[in-house]
Amino acid sequence: VDLDAECVRYEAAIRAAGGLGLQLLGIGETGHIGFNEPPSAFDSRTRVVHLDDVTRRQNSAMFCDDPERVPERALTMGVGTILEARRLLLVAVGEGKAAIVDEALNGPISEAVSATAIRLHDDVTVILDAAAARK
Secondary structure, eight states, X not given: OOHXXXXXXXXXXXXXXXXXXXXEEOOOXXXXXXXXXXXXXXXXXXXXXXXXXXXXXXXXXXXXXXXXXXXXXXXXXXXXXHHTSSEEEEEEOSGGGHHHHHHHHHSOXXXXXXXXXXXXXXXXXXXXXXXXXXX
């Protein structure tokens, strides 16, 4: 499979559908949205990425709790693609997300924390449980 061609096809499918109405986002411990590991350009498009060891460890529950079984690469919608959605909805739960949620919402806007890019969007809703919102 030609992964780069699949990324181009995916972007074309989004355009053909009239764009994204709602983009549902989580936030990773590295501050990534999608798999836009730091640093990720705010104009990035759907592409193949290398996953950070933290992200692989964070996703290991889906792979028999073995980070070594988590793929090293993934396809991700780019930050630029995400920002083109008409609405963004970010959901975070748990105390383990509190520090990065605080950084994403209150720290400097930076490609080093791709989640900060949501602050550039005109229609964003953030839903946090008490633990994720504690900072």
